[in-house]
Amino acid sequence: MYKKRRYRLLYLYYCGISRKMIRRILQYDPTMSHIYFLTPREIHQALSIPLEKAERLYIKLHQRQIMRRILIDEKKFHIITIFDQHYPIQLRKIPDSPLVLFAIGNLHLLRYHQIISVIGTRHPSKEAGQKIEHIVKPLILNDWVIVSGMAIGIDSMAHQAALEENGMTIAVLGSGLNHIYPIRNRPLYNSIAKQGLVMTEYLPDTKPKPYQFPERNRIISGLSYATLVIEATEKSGTLITVDQALDQGREVYAVPGSPYLAETLGCHKLIQEGAKLVKNSLDIEMDWEEYGKKWLQP
Structure with a gap:
């Protein structure tokens, strides 16, 4: 039963049906076995959606080539659904949990609890490398998992520090x-695929689009006990991840810097608004010892 339910979810996902609609289908038909036998009008009535939308959904539900694509991708990538035992427990606790994850690399990293997201501007100052050396590298050496978005700038520097x-x-x-x-x-x-883990909720052939990056940030913060902001401008997109971390009940840390640098103003704003100021890695380690070990408990 589990296997059938898993593949039915993957079928819906590969059809290009939105997470919101899939959740509506799950609410109506938890086994996802009945929905395929409904007419467009019956779908319209069952899901309380416009008939035109129900007709489009009906067409999507009857695409014959979908299972072939799923089986091909399963040979190339790890595919994790929300029904799988190795789905990350921390992501189950966030709003709008990803229903499906595609990954390449070491899935065992998802079992760690000492996970911290390290984020920041795409245009870091000359001091950014020193901040990562001083704060992030000691965490790496103490077996913390570093999560980021592989963007240019702070993200890449954080990943590279872990690899080194x-x-x-x-x-x-x-x-x-x-x-x-x-x-x-x-x-x-x-390098990350070989030594660490690369993951996404988007289908393998999905090209990058601007709206997808703020959307994926909820996964970066959701995987992590805390989010550490190395540098950010006052109106940085980095602050989107911070907002999501706060909504998810995660800790937020920010590194201070020179008040004359634009790249530090976002961090100063976060500290003024209640983020924890970080002087060194011990500030994070001590919080973990006191509070962090309980963060995944019910």
């Missing part, structure tokens, strides 16, 4: 695994 120390790192992409973005980070992707 033979540490553990997870990259969460805003595109499918057949469309690595940014292209210039292909070597970094290859």
Whole structure:
């Protein structure tokens, strides 16, 4: 029964049906076995959606080539559904949990609890490397998993720091695994896939689109006990991840810097609003010892 339910979910996902609609289908038909036998009008009535939308959904539900695509992708990637035992427990607790994850690399990293997301501007200052050396590298050496989004700037620097120390790192992409973005980070992707884990909720052939990056940020923060902001401008997109971390009940840390640098103003704003100021890795380690070990408990 589990296997059938899993493949039915994957079928819906590969049909291009939205997470919101799949959840509505699950509410109406938890086994996802009845929905395929409904007419468009019956779908319209069962899901309380416009008839035109029900007709489009009906067409999607009867695409014959879908299972072939699923079986091909299963040979190339790890495919994890929300029904699987190895689905990350921390993601089950966030709003709008991803229903399906595609990954390449070491899935065992998802079992760790000492996971921290390290994020920041795509245009870091000259001091950013020193901040990562001073704060992030000691965490890596103490077996923390570093999560980031493999973007240019702070993300790449955090991943690279983990790789250089033979540490553990997870990259969460805003595109499918057949469309690595940014292209210039292909070597970094290859290294993380070999030594760490690369994952995404997007189908393998999904090209990068602007809205997908803020959307994937909920997974970056959701995987992590805490989010650490190394540098950010006052209106940085990094702050989207911070907002999601707060909505998920995660800790937020920010690194202070010179008040004359634009790249530090976002961090200063976060600290003023209640983020914890980080002087060194011990500030995070001590919180973990006191509070963090309980964060995944019911």
